[in-house]
Amino acid sequence: MDGFAVDGFDGRDLPLGRLRVAPNVGFVDINVTIDPTEPGYDYSKLYFTTSPDEPFDEARVICFRVVHTGRKERHRLVLPEAARASGFIRLRLDGLPYTRGRARGRFVGFVSEEDGSEASLRARRLDLKQRTRAAVEESENSRRSDLPHMPESISLELTAGCNLTCAHCSSHGTPEAHGMNNRRSAFSAEMLDGLAADAFAPLSLVNLVGRGEPMMVALPLWQKLIGHLQANDVLLTCVTNGTFLKKRIEPEMLPIIDTLTCSIDGTTPEIFAENRGGASLALWLENIAYFNALRRAANLARPPRLGLSWTLKKNNIHQFPDFIRLAIELEANLLYIRHLFVFHEKDRAQSLVNEPVLTNQYLREGYALLKGHAIKLDAVPLSDEAPARQAAS
Structure with a gap:
């Protein structure tokens, strides 16, 4: 791993590292623990950039849901195509974007795009859902009558x-x-x-x-x-x-x-x-x-x-x-x-x-x-x- 990872960092935004991406990489694994102190949790966000100096923003984010509170969970996420193309990714975790509490995260590693395990299949399903939500939002904003995508x-x-x-x-x-x-x-x-x-x-x-x-x-x-x-x-x-x-x-x-x-x-x-x-x-x-x-x-x-x-x-x-x-x-x-x-x-x-x-x-x-x-x-x-x-x- 080129860069750093932070484990046990208490706070909302967790820098997880600057990473070199091999051409055959398809997924990224992270360990996440969240402890919400109030209701309102919906999902967590993994922000990414594809250059060292690029700022994080809402256009480049992977959304996923942590199931349990106070329990370390490993989440496999599809690596964005832009990161694979650039060979570089910088990550930041926002474990509790819309509610108060504590979040901890650590980069675990990359996984080959050819991996066929259930974790990788689930990561692809979640990626499809996120892309569908984005397509639906675009269609709603454009007021399309003919939709080129499935419903969310x-x-x-x-x-x-x-x-x-x-x-x-x-x-x-x-x-x-x-x-x-x-x-x-x-x-x-x-x-x-x-x-x-x-x-x-x-x-x-x-x-x-x-x-x-x-x-x-x-x-x-x-x-x-x-x-x-x-x-x-x-x-x-x-x-x-x-x-x-x-x-x-x-x-x-x-x-x-x-x-x-x-x-x-x-x-x-x-x-x-x-x-x-x-x-x-x-x-x-x-x-x-x-x-x-x-x-x-x-x-x-x-x-x-x-x-x-x-x-x-x-x-x-x-x-x-x-x-x-x-x-x-x-x-x-x-x-x-x-x-x-x-x-x-x-x-x-x-x-x-x-x-x-x-x-x-x-x-x-x-x-x-x-x-x-x-x-x-x-x-x-x-x-x-x-x-x-x-x-x-």
């Missing part, structure tokens, strides 16, 4: 069926809609295998959404999906009613879970059951406690995130501040709050669209409770109260 994420409906009949649901809010969607065929194992083979390699994320409850699918299909995600280093987000968490979420799945967003819509057993098709609030809370226990015990640098979804209705608006208190207690990371969409005429009376004064009263109280808490809010703003006052006068 997909939304997937495993099933249109659901075990609940939530009153305000577009797909299961009436007996007719519930029956029709529960008779639809779920995603087949053959379709999933084909999709994974064709599209999972460049993906960073699969988002399970749609008309049904994703975790209600048969266990073999669920396990097959998780296997494909793990094999291809793809993260999972899922919108769920929360009733199957104990049956579908296992500890070994946690590193690939990005976010689970669970619907609630009521903080008392009566309102919860009224809005969630007769479901049990006690069971929902038990399942959330199970998921929280798993993510606390996993010692992951980036634990799975918990999202909570709330639909604003006349029968639950007074419970909105209690929902915020519960979200804080449950250590939620994201709150998704929306007004009722009137899909069925029977639900129109529950809409708060024409009740801005009542709505704002409880929204103000709830939003105020979030101050000082690191919870991301995807929520409706306060309503304009002027038209309501004018009508009253």
Whole structure:
């Protein structure tokens, strides 16, 4: 190694060395340990330059994710083509670019481009994902209509069926809609295998959404999906009613879970059951406690995130501040709050669209409770109260 490496260096930016690159080199190995002291870790950055005096910048960076906190991990990364062409590379590690903590790194060595080990195959997969993300960003900035690349994420409906009949649901809010969607065929194992083979390699994320409850699918299909995600280093987000968490979420799945967003819509057993098709609030809370226990015990640098979804209705608006208190207690990371969409005429009376004064009263109280808490809010703003006052006068 020509230059130096630093082991045990405490700080954000770690100089790892100036290195001569042989023509047949394809990968670089580094050892990394991170200890975040606050939430927010997403990934680490390895900056590189191809000349001794060139400054580091965001145009030349390799992104990768450390899995565990406080544990030394070896990461193999594809050596940039520019470094291979120049025969020289200078490295700097930013282990915790967006959060506080300690990071340690050390250059380990180079690996031949002909190496066919699992570590090298995984490095190529991660490199493909980074190149796909960059291509997607370029297409978005250029507003392209014809895309010359694969997507970086997909939304997937495993099933249109659901075990609940939530009153305000577009797909299961009436007996007719519930029956029709529960008779639809779920995603087949053959379709999933084909999709994974064709599209999972460049993906960073699969988002399970749609008309049904994703975790209600048969266990073999669920396990097959998780296997494909793990094999291809793809993260999972899922919108769920929360009733199957104990049956579908296992500890070994946690590193690939990005976010689970669970619907609630009521903080008392009566309102919860009224809005969630007769479901049990006690069971929902038990399942959330199970998921929280798993993510606390996993010692992951980036634990799975918990999202909570709330639909604003006349029968639950007074419970909105209690929902915020519960979200804080449950250590939620994201709150998704929306007004009722009137899909069925029977639900129109529950809409708060024409009740801005009542709505704002409880929204103000709830939003105020979030101050000082690191919870991301995807929520409706306060309503304009002027038209309501004018009508009253």
